[in-house]
Amino acid sequence: MRAQEMGAALLKGLDAEQAGKLNDAVAAYRDAMTGPQLVQAVLGLERVYVLLGRQDSLLALLDRTLRERPADPALRAAQVRTLLGQGRRDEAAQVFERWLSAAPGDPQPWREYARQLLDPGRASAADSVLGRAQRVLGGGREVAAELGQLRATLGLWEPAAEAWRTAVRDAPWLLQAASFALAPTPAAQRVNVQRVFMRRPAEATARRVAAALALGWGAPRDAWAALRELPGNDSTAVAWLDFADQAEALGEWSIAREAMISALAVRPSSTVALRAANASVRAGDPRMALDLAELAARGLDSAALAQRVLPVRVRALAALGKPQDAEALVAAHGAWIDPVTRRRASGLIARGWVMAGDLPRAKAALVAAGADGDDDQVAGWVALYGGDLAGARRELKRSGESNGDAVSALSLLARTRAEHAPRVGAAFLALARGDTAAATAGFVDGAGEIPEAAPLLLGLSARLYAARKDDPKAVALWTRIVTDYPQAPEAPEADLEWARALRRKGTDAGAIQRLEHLILTWPASALVPQARRELELLRQRVPST
Template sequence: MRRACLSLLLLFGLSASLAGQTELMTRAFEMERRSNFGAAADAYGEILRQYPDNLSALLGLERSLGPLRRDAELALPAEALLAGNPAATAAYSIAMRGWASAGRPDSVASVASRWATVEPGSEVPYREWGNTLLGQRDGNGARRAYLTGRERLGDPAALAGELALLAAAQNNWDDAAQEWALAMDRYPGYRLTARNALLRAPVAEHDRILRELSRGTPAARRLGAELGIQWGQPAEAFAQLMSSLPEGPPAAVEALRQFLDAARGAEGPEAARVRGQALEQLADRTSGSGGSRLRLEAARTYADGGDAAAARRMLAALAADGTTPPDMAAGAAATLVTVLLAEGQVAEAQRELDKLRQNLGQENADRLTLQVAEGWIQSGDLDRAEAVLASDSTIEALSVIGRIRLYRGDLSGATTALRSAGPFAGTREEATARTALLALIQPIEADSLPVLGAALFTLARGDSAAAVASLLQVADGLPVAGGGAELRLLAARVELARGQPDEAERLLRSAADSSAPATAPAAELVLARLLLSLGRNGEAVALLEHLILTYPGSASVPQARRVLDAARGGIPES
């Protein structure tokens, strides 16, 4: 009976104690919720004086003292809790922050050592020690803490991630590379963090970082590959990736995807070819429609990189795969036509297009038909270009037919087709070029002028020097207002594109003839921009003022005003 009574008294006392703590905690939390942090800190402090083992109160005290910048007051309550309960690991980090805020680094180190005794073999005490010092902006102290942990744990890769991030923050790129090389196997989840941290390295450090990673584990070498593709070394990066690819298919697929993610923003044909190689490797490890999709993407990427042979090899693999979905087969067919055109095999491209047209869909078929027609134009065969478009009644086809007629010298037929195409066919650039062609031939009275067509055809095929000579020869046989000025303006633009400013200036001054009021303002505007680019601002300003006063109704005047403001040091032209 006596023992039972004693047990009841103890139970009653414990219940009363818990009830008292709960009531005090509720009051303290309510003050904290209202952002009355001073009162909340006092309330939590009172609880800890009565009940020093109350971890919830200690955490509340930490939350309340932070906004007041009184973290130093955490140290003693945290130490009191640890004295009664050394296993309360959350209190160690609070004690560290308290002593650090109080300017007591030796006490911080002492807490870390005691924590390490409670959790032997764990990196956490040393990580928290270093992080606490980092919070006090003591980078060197944090590094010493991490290295102390590494030494005591007897693990050369311990805390490598923390040391790497710290080294990168201090622009110590040699150490950063060495530590990330150690960290990659231990902490694979750090890969993106490592890549993003090292990407900040200056260009002068790139080779040294890549060299250091190449000496590491396979995971470190794969990190180096991801950096290399972004640092303009695509071929070397891919070779390093393949030499360090994991053997197991799932791990290899993941590594390839990670590399492709890094390679996505890399520019240039070599980078495109490397992306194609990585996609091909990924396709070989992927079954079903997923593999087919990857092969199609690889073919397109190879084509973008100028490797037509590899693109065709991918497309042949797709064609041989009976499981390729119909929509993907159509995409492969379209890509094959594009690849053949890029190789200059226009006849073969047309045969493939005719063979596969039914599977392409109308929009794709029309687009590829235009590309084949352009291929015949570039190869110099206008008859076959026009024949390809014979059954195509789209406005885009009319635009190409208009150019074909123009290249033959049929100015009347070209005008009809180009006007029928209207201002909306094709891209904005194509519409602008079409409008420029109409403006070029509109002043010419003749319905047919084969020599002009031949000159424009030469220009379209890329022989700029020969085209300029031919255009000027035609211009010399035409009245200034009857097309001569327009042709000289076109020749001047070509010379500018060729990097011949002196010849361009001569031609522009010739085109800016007042007897051709439709052409002169445009010629003067182009000439003014040329003069500005040559640093002859005074001449440019005078010319722009002349343009605005002499041709007030010209469409060139609004642009001229903007250029004039820029020339005078006002608002930028754009």
């Protein structure tokens, strides 16, 4: 009954604290200070006394309580924290020494005191404490995490990495802390930090830190390389799947798939196989997606197969330009497909027919199985590819799609009120099918079909030429935009890209001329700061200019 009363007192204190009734909270927490709730009660009192400005009352209470429990780490930590918070450093140091005497050989006092010294930025004092800890405890292993944090604070990145490698070896729960502490490593020192964690023997904890750092530094391939060679076992499979989660979140689908496939070799799972199949589609590898979908389907009944595996199979077949096979697959599982899945499948099949160049069948797929043209995204693209700008304008605006092609299409539709442009539609269709040669020619041809959007279409074509390393043809179009359409929003970008092409060719003087022209002609352009940076770099190479 007494334990229940103390528990009730603690809850009463929490409620009063949250309600802002601080004096009531003090009374309740003091009532809860005996028994198993002691630490929670003291922490509650610490919070409330700080708000009341009565830290001295807390210190008096801690002095009395610690006479009976001189080595209690939570109470000692609160005592040190309160003294340091009041600027009473000498008294905090004395309390630390008493704590060491009460708990000989325990690394906890060293860890806690060093952490609390680091918080207000007293790195040199923390360094002194940790150096002494290494001597007393016979090495730095017991305080490795604190050493890692201290060294990172001081900008000693490689020694910090060494300490964190030691810390996570015995405490894998510190993995996130290690990667967070080392994330600010300057680019010039990252190789050395990674070398510490990649050093053999390969340790799973060290490699996981290396992977997390590489991901954060924008090197997903290096991240996967850090984990890939670990021995395949249950704990490694967990690490691979954790990494796959992170890679998926960053949109690194190919690498996420590799990690999941590695995990599947150790721990077969229909769920993981299905995730890997979806990642394969997103990575642009629909053939691998079909193989993984087959693996995911093993052991599933017809209903589960239709609901879980069918969508990725249809998506993969559509991406492969095999919409007929996708239609047959949907028909074979029709009894187990719900209306939502059927509608989504019809949209994917429509995309497949688009890829195959059969727009009439793509339109038919949109109204099949109850779709009724509700798939705004697919219906919009089908309309655009067929040259129906009015339909595309209506559907694509509703779809909310925001990838690169969609932005280009919406920009075009915003620049013209034309309702039909079959040559422009054919160019977008060629682009969707990966026929960049036809797309580049089509966009140039389409500039005559929609003159009000000519600079935009010429710019699209120029980008495609540049992507194919055909700078002469790209420059011809950028020149045309700058010369014939100086008021168009594409003109500054064309001038900048023209300058970059000249720089790649080694014509620095010409590149400087183009950048100066951009800055003087369009001073309000958002590209001017970038142009100034590139101009400065070029002038350093051509000092006489």
